[in-house]
Amino acid sequence: MDGGKKGSVEIDIGPPPPVKNTGGGSSTSSNTSPSQWIWDVLEFAMEDTNRVTFSLKVGFACLLVSLLILIRHPYEFFGANIVWALLTVAIMFEGFNRALGSLFAGIFAVVSMQIAASSGSILAPYIIAFSIFLVGAITSFMKLWPSLVPYEYGFRVILLTYCLIVANGYNRVGDAMRTSVDRLYSVAIGGVVTVLVNVLLFPIWAGEQLHKELIEHFDLVADSLQECVKKYLNDDGTERPEFLKTVMDDFHDEPAYRKCRAILKSSSALDSLASSAKWEPPHGRFRHFFYPWAEYVSVGSVLRHCAYEVMAMHGCLHSEIQAPYSLRCAFRADILDTATRAAELLRSLSEDIYNMKRRPHPTLLNHVHNSTERLQRSIDLHSYLLTSSQLSLDREEEDGDNDDDDGHLIEVVAINVGAFKETTVTKQHRRRLRSWPSVEAAELEDGAIGLMQRRAFERSTAALSLATFTSLLVEFVARLDHLVEAVDKLGRLAKFKHEIVSS
Known part of the structure; x- marks a missing residue:
């Protein structure tokens, strides 16, 4: 960034790193070798x-x-x-x-x-x-x-x-x-x-493949939800990649994310399997005529709407605007409990479809709703932490523009919420706790608002990203009610074995 020119920004994108050739020859020849082709x-x-x-x-x-x-x-x-x-x-x-x-x-x-x-x-x-x-x-x-x-x-x-x-x-x-x-x-x-x-000879039934794929989709959404929430809560900002690298939409360290993204593209595959399964005679566990294969597509559609929320949560995880790590830790227990309960309900529905049984889920649904209500109540009680621009401004005016102001913010959050203990962090860690946009970017603008007040507003805006993440999680839980109804309708039309579970 050129500091000599006022109001201009220069972005220096370096050349890509050289590709290492470990085989001693050209990469094309190594990829097209007979042994590699046979292995593929x-x-x-x-x-x-x-x-x-x-x-x-x-x-x-x-x-x-x-x-x-x-x-x-x-x-x-x-x-x-x-x-x-x-x-x-x-x-x-x-x-x-x-x-x-x-x-x-x-x-x-x-x-x-x-x-x-x-x-x-x-x-x-x-x-x-x-x-x-x-x-x-x-x-x-x-x-x-x-x-x-x-x-x-x-x-x-x-x-x-x-x-x-x-x-x-x-x-x-x-x-x-x-x-x-x-x-x-x-x-x-x-x-x-x-x-x-x-x-x-070794029949391959489209109905069985449809049944199996729907079960896998339930497990993948549950895994992706838990992976996203844990990564969001455990990310202290020290290893966050640059934004320009994350917009590639390919995260090699998140396999569940890539599988969840594949679920969003599976609509045509499920429709094709369902249309093929309608022509198949009764077989295996699908013994009665006019089996409701179309309901599998309906359940898959509702499940994809849940996956949309998970993908949006992944977007918050890799966005440029991030809430401070200290603020995320304040609501860690409630967010993690809600995600765990929701994933447990998804795996229970997957197990019901796999075993072709109808089980009521009032207990699991109550657990999910109670944990969601606790999360919403916690955010409502401590909503001032998400819009505490004036609090941050007073703190900065008192202590000055130095790296210790984020440490004081950690103390304020810890005292008011009581959700975590004060920890010792390095200056580099504290600098990373600052949210987008950076101080240098703010200095490029001319306005009547002072630098301290602008930084306070920026911190407040970044804190709102936590509210976005939690609202997406709450919306995911709300869509689980429709998913439970769709699975229950599938079990009723497909004549799944009814099983009464003692609560």
């Missing part, structure tokens, strides 16, 4: 074993269908049309709606060819052309319908398969109707093989 593949496979299972099942289904081509007698019966079975296998493993699209396209093609054949050679081309136009227009319009947007690819498959079957089989030498029927049989064979492989 193994890590990717071990993260989710269902990926390996799915790949092996696709390969096995393709192998079974290819036997109809490699063996002479089936190939002589179906001919080259058996290739449609392979295409059906590849399409069906992409989604059940695509499989239905292939089946419907085959049926429509057979019906159209039958109508064209019975109309004579003159009208047949016009009927085929009109049917292609009609199918293309209807499928393109239906996939734009809001409620049918999730099945967009299914309509695309209908259009593609129908055009290939009809247009490619019309001018072939021989019976066009027979060609269409053979292709329909091939599509049916591919569909049957795919269903049998999916159901009988």
Whole structure:
């Protein structure tokens, strides 16, 4: 910062640190080495074993269908049309709606060819052309319908398969109707093989994945809440990184934060799993028909609204304006108790969904509400600490502009609140207890307000950041009531086992 020019600020951003190359060669070659590539593949496979299972099942289904081509007698019966079975296998493993699209396209093609054949050679081309136009227009319009947007690819498959079957089989030498029927049989064979492989060999149910992911989201929100609160209360400012570094939105020392951020992006994934689970037959612990998979999406939506508050609390944790460490310690017990009770309730709801049981939570809810009321009462009783600009001004006028004024502030907070004991801090620590903006930044402005009074106002503004953090925590607790209601509705519609808990 250039002190010679009044009212101007120069920011010197140094060059980035050099990248160390520990491998002795270029980083590109080390990252693309065969051993590193193999290790990355193994890590990717071990993260989710269902990926390996799915790949092996696709390969096995393709192998079974290819036997109809490699063996002479089936190939002589179906001919080259058996290739449609392979295409059906590849399409069906992409989604059940695509499989239905292939089946419907085959049926429509057979019906159209039958109508064209019975109309004579003159009208047949016009009927085929009109049917292609009609199918293309209807499928393109239906996939734009809001409620049918999730099945967009299914309509695309209908259009593609129908055009290939009809247009490619019309001018072939021989019976066009027979060609269409053979292709329909091939599509049916591919569909049957795919269903049998999916159901009988290590089935991967979308409903179970949805159930598992929702449980993980509950635990991640609870972990992220506790991590954020503990880090906020334990941060004395001595190791806080520069603001320009924290706006990168990537905190390597906070894994729960990154996972909580991933929850906010999981809406489309839950919707996709729920739409796929609706087509699955009763299985496992989900034995009754018309299982309320949509309620899982509703619970996930309410949980994401709770995660929004946690993300906002993380924003307070890494903001430029910070409350003094002494002031945070004054309300430490109440804030920590509220966060712990809220995380306990989240884990209890997660356990209920995992065990598929309905348990009332009046005791846990009362604990959470009581701890929140204690926190609000404590802030109300000591609200003068959050707006004590005049108190800080008097203290500074009495002792002067030195590093001991923050030590006196610690004594004032300790005497009035009685929440912590006076500790000995270094001058560097005391300087860090000063909040944004810094004294140097204030000196750059010309105004009628004196420097001492301006610093007092700045300290009061920084103290209000604690009120922001606590208000976000209180709002998080308020949203837990809606989350409990959503989980109870899910348990009622899904017919979870009702369990009475003695309070």
